[in-house]
Amino acid sequence: MKTILIPIDFSKNALQALQYAQELYKCTRAEFYLLHAFAEEVYGPYQTTTVEERKTLERDIRAKVEKKLANLVSSIEGTPPNPLHRFITVAAFDSLVDAANDLVEKHNLDLIIMGTHGENSTHKTTFGSYTIEVFKYVKCPVLAVPSDFEYKQPKAILFPTDYMLPFKRRELKLLSELAGNFKSEIHFLYLSDFNVLSARQVDNQLFLKGNLTKAYLFFETAPVKNRVETILEYIKEHDVDMLTMVNSRHSFFEDMLYSSTIDQLGLKIKIPFLVMQNLPR
Missing domain, CATH: 3.40.50.620 (HUPs)
Known part of the structure; x- marks a missing residue:
């Protein structure tokens, strides 16, 4: 059985990567871990809040994220659902890299499949900053799926x-x-x-x-x-x-x-x- 992590920020690119993963392993027993890391949503715009206010915000955001992840699973399982696939949702109050590494180590995951941000005025590259960080620091193979890529078997x-x-x-x-x-x-x-x-x-x-x-x-x-x-x-x-x-260190890719x-x-x-x-x- 394959164990696959898919970072989910509920963007079009992330959902596209999830669809790609389902097609790529359509005929394989697989567990898909759908991860949304939301530390930035707590700390980003609320840096001057008190500890208690942050805890309340964390609790509220976690509840919303868990509900959105559950709704996402309901929408993608299909009718009838693929009996070979199982979906596990994870809402993590952490950075994407740290949350991904924790899941990789805890569940000995085989692969991360993630969508890229696409070429835009901010990144000017297919590989957004989060994708590059995961490439560099997460101890697991990473499959990056470009924006708007239509599924095609990798012949x-x-x-x-x-x-x-x-x-x-x-x-x-x-x-x-x-x-x-x-x-x-x-x-x-x-x-x-x-x-x-x-x-x-x-x-x-x-x-x-x-x-x-x-x-x-x-x-x-x-x-x-x-x-x-x-x-x-x-x-x-x-x-x-x-x-x-x-x-690897000192490699062409590095x-x-x-x-x-x-x-x-x-x-x-x-x-x-x-x-x-x-x-x-």
Whole structure:
């Protein structure tokens, strides 16, 4: 059974991500944890209130959130409901990152699926600030679904890598099962001006092959030049349905998170983006 966390702020993008999750795991036993973290709603505009006033406000907001979450579940369960799916609602007086991490550790969750804010005048990128924070700090794979993305089976998955990371079996199992469900292709794109791999890179590539047995694997190399543009070109030319990378210290993805390249990618990517973690948990 898959355990999946979906942050819910009741926006169109969050509800779209929830619908995407239901379709993606339509034929899989799954528990969906619908999380609304509301600490900012208490502290944001009421910083000068007393402790008692904050407690009252917290209680009132929690009651409203729990009611909205219950109504949401009633509206999405379907008639008849999918017997493979179960929904658990969580109203957390906490930040999104802390609440998500607590749930991931408590329930050993497999995946977070969340909607992005879309390109707008505030963020100017597909990946809003909350999405970036979850990418960085929550110890769980994250699947970000772009605004207005219409569900499509992930038949072709692009995985840019330098083969330098010691991949985690649990993360690869998640990807392997996802690809296996849809008989998907995974295209590994090695961004390098050299075709020869080191012994370490060969070992890591063999590890990928041994753990992604349910997918059709393709291994390709592209010159470095502009890495983001190369990725975007490959997505367009090969009709890619999902992009995945690994977040780890000193990785290409970490470089992207702390530089303007994540904005370049976020401005243009129109497909779901799976960020796998290389962290112990």
